[in-house]
Amino acid sequence: MAMQTVLNRKLLVITGKGGVGKTTIAAAVGMAAAATGRRTIVVEVGQESRLPSLFGVTAPQQGVETRLQEGLSSISIDPDRALLEWLQALGGRVSGRVLASSGTFQYFAAAAPGAKELIAMVKIWQLTRGGGRGTRSGGYELVVLDAPATGHALGMLNSPQTFGAIARVGPIAGYTRQIQQLLETPSHTAYVAVALATEMAVTEVLELQAGLQRQLGRDLEAVVVNALLPRRFTARELARIESLGDVPSAPQTAQQAAIRSAIQAARAVHDRARFQHNQLARLRRRSFDVVPVPFLWGEELGLAAVAGIAKRLEQRL
Ligand SMILES: Nc1ncnc2c1ncn2[C@@H]1O[C@H](COP(=O)(O)OP(=O)(O)OP(=O)(O)O)[C@@H](O)[C@H]1O
Numbered sequence: 001m002a003m004q005t006v007l008n009r010k011l012l013v014i015t016g017k018g019g020v021g022k023t024t025i026a027a028a029v030g031m032a033a034a035a036t037g038r039r040t041i042v043v044e045v046g047q048e049s050r051l052p053s054l055f056g057v058t059a060p061q062q063g064v065e066t067r068l069q070e071g072l073s074s075i076s077i078d079p080d081r082a083l084l085e086w087l088q089a090l091g092g093r094v095s096g097r098v099l100a101s102s103g104t105f106q107y108f109a110a111a112a113p114g115a116k117e118l119i120a121m122v123k124i125w126q127l128t129r130g131g132g133r134g135t136r137s138g139g140y141e142l143v144v145l146d147a148p149a150t151g152h153a154l155g156m157l158n159s160p161q162t163f164g165a166i167a168r169v170g171p172i173a174g175y176t177r178q179i180q181q182l183l184e185t186p187s188h189t190a191y192v193a194v195a196l197a198t199e200m201a202v203t204e205v206l207e208l209q210a211g212l213q214r215q216l217g218r219d220l221e222a223v224v225v226n227a228l229l230p231r232r233f234t235a236r237e238l239a240r241i242e243s244l245g246d247v248p249s250a251p252q253t254a255q256q257a258a259i260r261s262a263i264q265a266a267r268a269v270h271d272r273a274r275f276q277h278n279q280l281a282r283l284r285r286r287s288f289d290v291v292p293v294p295f296l297w298g299e300e301l302g303l304a305a306v307a308g309i310a311k312r313l314e315q316r317l
């Protein structure tokens with residue numbers, strides 16, 4: 001991938017289907033950027049903050065910038081909470097009227113689509129300016145957004161348009177144009193998809209690309225294809241392996257049975273890898289810049305594994 005150009009932006013948006021490795025890749029990209037000397041913050045969206053625990057840092061407060069390592073921080077931004085805080089701030093001014101009933105929050109969230117996403121985007125935009133209001137500015141050069149899954153990510157990226165029209169006054173009104181500009185300007189923001197080499201995940205990449213074009217006139221810069229299986233055998237090698245199974249079907253010795261299961265396993269791995277390869281080809285035919293990342297074995301991906309992925313991504317710089 002033209003990663004250098006990707007890392008040179010202010011904002012890097014990472015999205016894709018649920019569970020494909022967005023957070024893992026966002027963490028690795030953050031490490032790769034920090035390794036090239038860019039002060040970087042990774043933004044997790046939602047209630048979770050997985051990065052601090054990955055880096056063995058004490059769980060921070062929601063919405064607080066946390067230092068992970070030299071040149072790398074993370075923060076969790078929860079749109080629901082951000083909206084609540086915003087309404088409370090507003091409530092101070094229009095006291096009692098906006099926040100009159102406990103149902104106001106739900107009412108507002110439902111009546112103002114895109115509001116909470118836009119408020120989250122305001123926070124992200126502030127980080128691209130070096131730090132949020134009331135925080136000790138980290139002076140970030142790159143913000144890596146570990147965005148929600150495709151549909152929600154597109155909703156979030158569209159929030160200046162959906163909510164901007166409603167919020168003509170108030171504390172957000174001034175931001176919508178600037179956020180929109182940040183998202184539309186190629187030298188400022190890059191979009192990267194993460195996918196597994198499965199039919200559904202690749203289809204979601206195509207939908208994401210179409211959505212980015214439609215909403216922002218932008219293209220995906222790269223597609224990280226995560227958790228690829230190695231192609232262990234050529235077709236000829238597999239044929240040779242399978243010929244070992246040419247033994248009488250019954251009665252079988254224990255050894256012959258073991259050979260048969262080994263052959264079946266080899267065939268399964270081979271077919272799976274070939275299927276994955278076809279999905280890669282599908283992406284390349286659409287001229288996406290494909291960045292392969294191997295499947296890493298282990299119960300839970302630890303920091304060392306993520307650092308390994310970061311190294312791979314760095315090599316594409
Ligand atoms: N290359 C890899 N090899 C093996 N396991 C991986 C790899 N990448 C990610 N994983 C594992 O897959 C799981 C999902 O990864 P991750 O949480 O990064 O996905 P996600 O897209 O952020 O998920 P969500 O949509 O829930 O936010 C995790 O357990 C992670 O450790």
Ligand SMILES: [Mg+2]
Pocket residue numbers: 022023024146
């Ligand atoms: Mg995630």
